Amino acid sequence: MKDYYSILGIEQNAGETLIKSRYRNLAAIYHPDKNPDSQSKFLDINEAYKTLMDPVLRNIYDKDLKEYEKFKNALPENKVIPYRSRLRDGGNVNINIDFTNEIKSGAGEFIEKTVNIERYIKCPACAGEGRDKGTLATDCSYCRGTGTVKNRGTNINEACGNCGGYGDIFLYRCKVCNGMARIKTSEKIKLNFAVSELLGGKKNIVFEDNGDEGVFGGKNGNLNVAVKIDEDVFGKTSNGGKGFLNRLLFFRK
Ligand SMILES: [Zn+2]
Ligand SMILES: [Zn+2]
Structure with a gap:
Protein backbone atom coordinates (compact mmCIF):
# COMPACT_ATOMS: atom_id res chain seq x y z
CA MET A 1 0.00 0.00 0.00
CA LYS A 2 1.30 3.44 -0.93
CA ASP A 3 1.95 5.85 1.91
CA TYR A 4 0.71 9.17 0.56
CA TYR A 5 2.07 11.01 3.56
CA SER A 6 5.62 9.87 3.04
CA ILE A 7 5.26 10.44 -0.71
CA LEU A 8 4.55 14.10 0.06
CA GLY A 9 6.94 14.08 3.01
CA ILE A 10 4.40 15.24 5.57
CA GLU A 11 2.98 14.11 8.90
CA GLN A 12 -0.34 12.28 9.02
CA ASN A 13 -2.04 15.26 10.66
CA ALA A 14 -0.88 17.75 8.02
CA GLY A 15 -3.41 20.43 7.03
CA GLU A 16 -4.50 21.47 3.54
CA THR A 17 -2.13 24.42 3.33
CA LEU A 18 0.89 22.24 3.94
CA ILE A 19 -0.34 19.53 1.54
CA LYS A 20 -0.82 22.15 -1.18
CA SER A 21 2.58 23.73 -0.76
CA ARG A 22 4.38 20.37 -0.61
CA TYR A 23 2.52 19.27 -3.72
CA ARG A 24 3.54 22.40 -5.65
CA ASN A 25 7.19 21.97 -4.67
CA LEU A 26 7.34 18.30 -5.55
CA ALA A 27 5.28 18.58 -8.75
CA ALA A 28 7.68 21.24 -9.98
CA ILE A 29 10.67 19.01 -9.29
CA TYR A 30 9.24 15.80 -10.69
CA HIS A 31 7.19 17.08 -13.59
CA PRO A 32 7.85 14.76 -16.56
CA ASP A 33 8.64 17.78 -18.80
CA LYS A 34 11.64 18.52 -16.63
CA ASN A 35 12.42 15.06 -15.49
CA PRO A 36 11.37 12.32 -17.95
CA ASP A 37 12.60 9.53 -15.66
CA SER A 38 10.25 10.48 -12.87
CA GLN A 39 6.92 9.72 -14.54
CA SER A 40 5.79 7.22 -11.91
CA LYS A 41 6.95 9.41 -9.05
CA PHE A 42 4.96 12.29 -10.53
CA LEU A 43 1.87 10.09 -10.80
CA ASP A 44 2.27 9.06 -7.16
CA ILE A 45 2.53 12.67 -6.07
CA ASN A 46 -0.65 13.53 -7.95
CA GLU A 47 -2.47 10.53 -6.58
CA ALA A 48 -1.41 11.45 -3.05
CA TYR A 49 -2.45 15.06 -3.51
CA LYS A 50 -5.87 14.25 -4.97
CA THR A 51 -6.64 11.76 -2.22
CA LEU A 52 -5.49 13.86 0.71
CA MET A 53 -7.18 17.05 -0.51
CA ASP A 54 -10.57 15.37 -0.73
CA PRO A 55 -11.97 15.06 2.82
CA VAL A 56 -14.06 11.99 1.95
CA LEU A 57 -11.26 10.17 0.17
CA ARG A 58 -8.78 11.13 2.85
CA ASN A 59 -11.04 9.76 5.55
CA ILE A 60 -11.33 6.40 3.79
CA TYR A 61 -7.64 6.36 3.05
CA ASP A 62 -6.66 7.13 6.65
CA LYS A 63 -8.79 4.26 7.92
CA ASP A 64 -7.27 1.86 5.41
CA LEU A 65 -3.78 3.07 6.21
CA LYS A 66 -4.30 2.44 9.92
CA GLU A 67 -5.60 -1.07 9.21
CA TYR A 68 -2.72 -1.73 6.89
CA GLU A 69 -0.13 -0.59 9.42
CA LYS A 70 -1.73 -2.67 12.14
CA PHE A 71 -1.78 -5.65 9.85
CA LYS A 72 1.80 -5.15 8.70
CA ASN A 73 3.05 -4.86 12.25
CA ALA A 74 1.25 -8.02 13.23
CA LEU A 75 3.10 -10.03 10.62
CA PRO A 76 6.25 -11.70 11.92
CA GLU A 77 9.12 -10.21 9.93
CA ASN A 78 6.80 -9.15 7.13
CA LYS A 79 5.87 -12.69 6.27
CA VAL A 80 3.36 -13.01 3.49
CA ILE A 81 -0.27 -13.60 4.28
CA PRO A 82 -1.04 -17.16 5.38
CA TYR A 83 -3.52 -17.95 2.69
CA ARG A 84 -1.26 -16.84 -0.07
CA SER A 85 0.54 -20.13 0.25
CA ARG A 86 -2.76 -21.99 0.31
CA ALA A 127 6.26 -20.86 -17.76
CA GLY A 128 4.19 -20.50 -14.62
CA GLU A 129 4.79 -16.74 -14.25
CA GLY A 130 1.19 -15.74 -14.92
CA ARG A 131 2.24 -12.61 -16.75
CA ASP A 132 3.75 -11.61 -20.04
CA LYS A 133 7.50 -11.85 -20.12
CA GLY A 134 9.24 -8.72 -18.87
CA THR A 135 6.11 -7.09 -17.46
CA LEU A 136 5.51 -6.13 -13.85
CA ALA A 137 3.00 -6.59 -11.09
CA THR A 138 1.42 -3.75 -9.17
CA ASP A 139 -0.13 -3.52 -5.73
CA CYS A 140 -3.80 -4.43 -5.74
CA SER A 141 -5.65 -1.17 -5.19
CA TYR A 142 -8.61 -2.87 -3.56
CA CYS A 143 -6.72 -4.49 -0.68
CA ARG A 144 -3.75 -2.14 -1.04
CA GLY A 145 -1.25 -4.90 -1.40
CA THR A 146 -2.18 -6.86 1.69
CA GLY A 147 -4.14 -9.59 -0.08
CA THR A 148 -6.83 -9.36 2.57
CA VAL A 149 -9.97 -7.36 3.10
CA LYS A 150 -12.01 -7.13 6.24
CA ASN A 151 -15.46 -8.64 6.01
CA ARG A 152 -17.63 -5.92 7.51
CA GLY A 153 -20.16 -8.43 8.77
CA THR A 154 -17.83 -10.80 10.58
CA ASN A 155 -14.90 -8.40 11.10
CA ILE A 156 -12.56 -11.14 9.92
CA ASN A 157 -9.87 -10.69 7.29
CA GLU A 158 -10.62 -12.60 4.13
CA ALA A 159 -8.73 -13.14 0.91
CA CYS A 160 -9.22 -10.16 -1.39
CA GLY A 161 -11.47 -11.09 -4.29
CA ASN A 162 -9.90 -8.56 -6.60
CA CYS A 163 -6.40 -10.03 -6.55
CA GLY A 164 -7.31 -13.49 -5.29
CA GLY A 165 -5.36 -12.91 -2.09
CA TYR A 166 -2.01 -12.37 -3.76
CA GLY A 167 -1.85 -8.66 -2.98
CA ASP A 168 -0.60 -7.81 -6.43
CA ILE A 169 -2.03 -7.71 -9.88
CA PHE A 170 -0.22 -8.33 -13.10
CA LEU A 171 -0.22 -5.36 -15.44
CA TYR A 172 -0.13 -7.72 -18.39
CA ARG A 173 -1.63 -11.06 -17.56
CA CYS A 174 -0.64 -14.06 -19.60
CA LYS A 175 -3.52 -14.48 -22.02
CA VAL A 176 -3.31 -18.25 -22.07
CA CYS A 177 -3.79 -18.80 -18.33
CA ASN A 178 -5.34 -15.40 -17.58
CA GLY A 179 -2.77 -14.75 -14.87
ZN1 LIG B 1 -6.41 -7.36 -3.50
ZN1 LIG C 1 0.26 -18.34 -18.63
Whole structure:
Protein backbone atom coordinates (compact mmCIF):
# COMPACT_ATOMS: atom_id res chain seq x y z
CA MET A 1 0.00 0.00 0.00
CA LYS A 2 1.30 3.44 -0.93
CA ASP A 3 1.95 5.85 1.91
CA TYR A 4 0.71 9.17 0.56
CA TYR A 5 2.07 11.01 3.56
CA SER A 6 5.62 9.87 3.04
CA ILE A 7 5.26 10.44 -0.71
CA LEU A 8 4.55 14.10 0.06
CA GLY A 9 6.94 14.08 3.01
CA ILE A 10 4.40 15.24 5.57
CA GLU A 11 2.98 14.11 8.90
CA GLN A 12 -0.34 12.28 9.02
CA ASN A 13 -2.04 15.26 10.66
CA ALA A 14 -0.88 17.75 8.02
CA GLY A 15 -3.41 20.43 7.03
CA GLU A 16 -4.50 21.47 3.54
CA THR A 17 -2.13 24.42 3.33
CA LEU A 18 0.89 22.24 3.94
CA ILE A 19 -0.34 19.53 1.54
CA LYS A 20 -0.82 22.15 -1.18
CA SER A 21 2.58 23.73 -0.76
CA ARG A 22 4.38 20.37 -0.61
CA TYR A 23 2.52 19.27 -3.72
CA ARG A 24 3.54 22.40 -5.65
CA ASN A 25 7.19 21.97 -4.67
CA LEU A 26 7.34 18.30 -5.55
CA ALA A 27 5.28 18.58 -8.75
CA ALA A 28 7.68 21.24 -9.98
CA ILE A 29 10.67 19.01 -9.29
CA TYR A 30 9.24 15.80 -10.69
CA HIS A 31 7.19 17.08 -13.59
CA PRO A 32 7.85 14.76 -16.56
CA ASP A 33 8.64 17.78 -18.80
CA LYS A 34 11.64 18.52 -16.63
CA ASN A 35 12.42 15.06 -15.49
CA PRO A 36 11.37 12.32 -17.95
CA ASP A 37 12.60 9.53 -15.66
CA SER A 38 10.25 10.48 -12.87
CA GLN A 39 6.92 9.72 -14.54
CA SER A 40 5.79 7.22 -11.91
CA LYS A 41 6.95 9.41 -9.05
CA PHE A 42 4.96 12.29 -10.53
CA LEU A 43 1.87 10.09 -10.80
CA ASP A 44 2.27 9.06 -7.16
CA ILE A 45 2.53 12.67 -6.07
CA ASN A 46 -0.65 13.53 -7.95
CA GLU A 47 -2.47 10.53 -6.58
CA ALA A 48 -1.41 11.45 -3.05
CA TYR A 49 -2.45 15.06 -3.51
CA LYS A 50 -5.87 14.25 -4.97
CA THR A 51 -6.64 11.76 -2.22
CA LEU A 52 -5.49 13.86 0.71
CA MET A 53 -7.18 17.05 -0.51
CA ASP A 54 -10.57 15.37 -0.73
CA PRO A 55 -11.97 15.06 2.82
CA VAL A 56 -14.06 11.99 1.95
CA LEU A 57 -11.26 10.17 0.17
CA ARG A 58 -8.78 11.13 2.85
CA ASN A 59 -11.04 9.76 5.55
CA ILE A 60 -11.33 6.40 3.79
CA TYR A 61 -7.64 6.36 3.05
CA ASP A 62 -6.66 7.13 6.65
CA LYS A 63 -8.79 4.26 7.92
CA ASP A 64 -7.27 1.86 5.41
CA LEU A 65 -3.78 3.07 6.21
CA LYS A 66 -4.30 2.44 9.92
CA GLU A 67 -5.60 -1.07 9.21
CA TYR A 68 -2.72 -1.73 6.89
CA GLU A 69 -0.13 -0.59 9.42
CA LYS A 70 -1.73 -2.67 12.14
CA PHE A 71 -1.78 -5.65 9.85
CA LYS A 72 1.80 -5.15 8.70
CA ASN A 73 3.05 -4.86 12.25
CA ALA A 74 1.25 -8.02 13.23
CA LEU A 75 3.10 -10.03 10.62
CA PRO A 76 6.25 -11.70 11.92
CA GLU A 77 9.12 -10.21 9.93
CA ASN A 78 6.80 -9.15 7.13
CA LYS A 79 5.87 -12.69 6.27
CA VAL A 80 3.36 -13.01 3.49
CA ILE A 81 -0.27 -13.60 4.28
CA PRO A 82 -1.04 -17.16 5.38
CA TYR A 83 -3.52 -17.95 2.69
CA ARG A 84 -1.26 -16.84 -0.07
CA SER A 85 0.54 -20.13 0.25
CA ARG A 86 -2.76 -21.99 0.31
CA LEU A 87 -3.82 -20.38 -2.91
CA ARG A 88 -0.55 -21.25 -4.53
CA ASP A 89 -0.59 -24.89 -3.55
CA GLY A 90 -2.01 -27.40 -5.97
CA GLY A 91 -5.14 -29.29 -5.02
CA ASN A 92 -5.46 -33.04 -4.75
CA VAL A 93 -6.96 -34.88 -7.68
CA ASN A 94 -9.20 -37.82 -6.86
CA ILE A 95 -10.01 -40.65 -9.23
CA ASN A 96 -11.56 -44.10 -8.92
CA ILE A 97 -10.12 -47.21 -10.50
CA ASP A 98 -11.80 -50.59 -10.62
CA PHE A 99 -9.34 -53.48 -10.35
CA THR A 100 -11.88 -56.28 -10.17
CA ASN A 101 -11.17 -57.75 -13.62
CA GLU A 102 -7.39 -57.62 -13.31
CA ILE A 103 -7.46 -59.26 -9.91
CA LYS A 104 -9.86 -61.97 -11.11
CA SER A 105 -7.77 -62.83 -14.13
CA GLY A 106 -4.77 -63.40 -11.89
CA ALA A 107 -2.41 -60.47 -12.04
CA GLY A 108 1.37 -60.49 -11.74
CA GLU A 109 3.29 -58.31 -9.34
CA PHE A 110 2.16 -55.01 -10.81
CA ILE A 111 -0.85 -53.78 -12.68
CA GLU A 112 -0.37 -50.94 -15.09
CA LYS A 113 -3.38 -48.74 -15.69
CA THR A 114 -3.74 -45.99 -18.25
CA VAL A 115 -6.09 -43.36 -16.90
CA ASN A 116 -7.44 -40.09 -18.13
CA ILE A 117 -6.96 -37.39 -15.54
CA GLU A 118 -7.88 -33.74 -15.46
CA ARG A 119 -5.48 -31.57 -13.53
CA TYR A 120 -3.81 -28.20 -13.54
CA ILE A 121 -0.35 -28.03 -15.03
CA LYS A 122 2.09 -25.12 -15.21
CA CYS A 123 1.06 -22.77 -18.01
CA PRO A 124 3.47 -23.43 -20.87
CA ALA A 125 2.96 -19.98 -22.41
CA CYS A 126 4.31 -18.03 -19.42
CA ALA A 127 6.26 -20.86 -17.76
CA GLY A 128 4.19 -20.50 -14.62
CA GLU A 129 4.79 -16.74 -14.25
CA GLY A 130 1.19 -15.74 -14.92
CA ARG A 131 2.24 -12.61 -16.75
CA ASP A 132 3.75 -11.61 -20.04
CA LYS A 133 7.50 -11.85 -20.12
CA GLY A 134 9.24 -8.72 -18.87
CA THR A 135 6.11 -7.09 -17.46
CA LEU A 136 5.51 -6.13 -13.85
CA ALA A 137 3.00 -6.59 -11.09
CA THR A 138 1.42 -3.75 -9.17
CA ASP A 139 -0.13 -3.52 -5.73
CA CYS A 140 -3.80 -4.43 -5.74
CA SER A 141 -5.65 -1.17 -5.19
CA TYR A 142 -8.61 -2.87 -3.56
CA CYS A 143 -6.72 -4.49 -0.68
CA ARG A 144 -3.75 -2.14 -1.04
CA GLY A 145 -1.25 -4.90 -1.40
CA THR A 146 -2.18 -6.86 1.69
CA GLY A 147 -4.14 -9.59 -0.08
CA THR A 148 -6.83 -9.36 2.57
CA VAL A 149 -9.97 -7.36 3.10
CA LYS A 150 -12.01 -7.13 6.24
CA ASN A 151 -15.46 -8.64 6.01
CA ARG A 152 -17.63 -5.92 7.51
CA GLY A 153 -20.16 -8.43 8.77
CA THR A 154 -17.83 -10.80 10.58
CA ASN A 155 -14.90 -8.40 11.10
CA ILE A 156 -12.56 -11.14 9.92
CA ASN A 157 -9.87 -10.69 7.29
CA GLU A 158 -10.62 -12.60 4.13
CA ALA A 159 -8.73 -13.14 0.91
CA CYS A 160 -9.22 -10.16 -1.39
CA GLY A 161 -11.47 -11.09 -4.29
CA ASN A 162 -9.90 -8.56 -6.60
CA CYS A 163 -6.40 -10.03 -6.55
CA GLY A 164 -7.31 -13.49 -5.29
CA GLY A 165 -5.36 -12.91 -2.09
CA TYR A 166 -2.01 -12.37 -3.76
CA GLY A 167 -1.85 -8.66 -2.98
CA ASP A 168 -0.60 -7.81 -6.43
CA ILE A 169 -2.03 -7.71 -9.88
CA PHE A 170 -0.22 -8.33 -13.10
CA LEU A 171 -0.22 -5.36 -15.44
CA TYR A 172 -0.13 -7.72 -18.39
CA ARG A 173 -1.63 -11.06 -17.56
CA CYS A 174 -0.64 -14.06 -19.60
CA LYS A 175 -3.52 -14.48 -22.02
CA VAL A 176 -3.31 -18.25 -22.07
CA CYS A 177 -3.79 -18.80 -18.33
CA ASN A 178 -5.34 -15.40 -17.58
CA GLY A 179 -2.77 -14.75 -14.87
CA MET A 180 -3.42 -18.02 -13.03
CA ALA A 181 -0.03 -19.43 -14.06
CA ARG A 182 -1.58 -22.83 -14.65
CA ILE A 183 -4.04 -24.36 -17.04
CA LYS A 184 -6.34 -27.34 -16.78
CA THR A 185 -5.51 -30.25 -18.99
CA SER A 186 -6.90 -33.64 -19.66
CA GLU A 187 -4.24 -36.23 -20.30
CA LYS A 188 -3.65 -39.93 -20.34
CA ILE A 189 -1.07 -41.13 -17.87
CA LYS A 190 0.21 -44.56 -16.89
CA LEU A 191 0.14 -45.62 -13.26
CA ASN A 192 1.65 -48.71 -11.71
CA PHE A 193 0.02 -50.48 -8.81
CA ALA A 194 1.58 -53.15 -6.65
CA VAL A 195 -0.77 -56.11 -6.54
CA SER A 196 0.27 -56.83 -2.95
CA GLU A 197 -1.09 -53.43 -1.93
CA LEU A 198 -4.36 -54.00 -3.71
CA LEU A 199 -4.82 -57.43 -2.20
CA GLY A 200 -3.82 -56.05 1.16
CA GLY A 201 -7.10 -54.16 1.12
CA LYS A 202 -5.68 -50.66 0.66
CA LYS A 203 -8.59 -48.44 -0.28
CA ASN A 204 -6.69 -45.31 -1.25
CA ILE A 205 -3.36 -45.18 -3.03
CA VAL A 206 -1.56 -41.85 -3.14
CA PHE A 207 0.76 -40.67 -5.89
CA GLU A 208 2.48 -37.71 -4.31
CA ASP A 209 3.00 -34.54 -6.36
CA ASN A 210 0.85 -35.89 -9.18
CA GLY A 211 -2.19 -33.71 -8.50
CA ASP A 212 -2.65 -30.08 -9.48
CA GLU A 213 0.54 -28.14 -10.02
CA GLY A 214 1.42 -25.61 -7.31
CA VAL A 215 2.32 -22.21 -8.71
CA PHE A 216 4.23 -19.16 -7.47
CA GLY A 217 6.33 -21.48 -5.31
CA GLY A 218 3.47 -23.59 -3.97
CA LYS A 219 3.51 -27.34 -3.48
CA ASN A 220 1.94 -29.77 -5.92
CA GLY A 221 -1.17 -31.63 -4.88
CA ASN A 222 -1.40 -35.40 -4.78
CA LEU A 223 -3.22 -37.83 -7.01
CA ASN A 224 -5.46 -40.03 -4.88
CA VAL A 225 -6.73 -43.25 -6.36
CA ALA A 226 -9.75 -44.82 -4.70
CA VAL A 227 -9.41 -48.55 -5.25
CA LYS A 228 -12.40 -50.64 -6.20
CA ILE A 229 -12.38 -54.42 -6.13
CA ASP A 230 -15.68 -56.25 -6.18
CA GLU A 231 -16.77 -57.52 -2.79
CA ASP A 232 -17.27 -61.07 -4.06
CA VAL A 233 -13.56 -61.27 -4.77
CA PHE A 234 -12.98 -60.95 -1.04
CA GLY A 235 -16.09 -62.83 0.00
CA LYS A 236 -16.79 -66.47 0.65
CA THR A 237 -18.14 -68.84 -1.98
CA SER A 238 -21.58 -70.39 -1.73
CA ASN A 239 -20.20 -73.81 -0.78
CA GLY A 240 -18.62 -72.32 2.30
CA GLY A 241 -15.11 -72.39 0.91
CA LYS A 242 -12.71 -69.47 0.70
CA GLY A 243 -13.46 -66.64 -1.70
CA PHE A 244 -11.51 -66.01 -4.82
CA LEU A 245 -9.08 -63.66 -3.17
CA ASN A 246 -8.17 -66.09 -0.44
CA ARG A 247 -7.63 -68.81 -2.97
CA LEU A 248 -5.44 -66.43 -4.94
CA LEU A 249 -3.44 -65.55 -1.87
CA PHE A 250 -3.07 -69.22 -1.08
CA PHE A 251 -1.93 -69.84 -4.62
CA ARG A 252 0.60 -67.04 -4.39
CA LYS A 253 2.19 -68.62 -1.31
ZN1 LIG B 1 -6.41 -7.36 -3.50
ZN1 LIG C 1 0.26 -18.34 -18.63
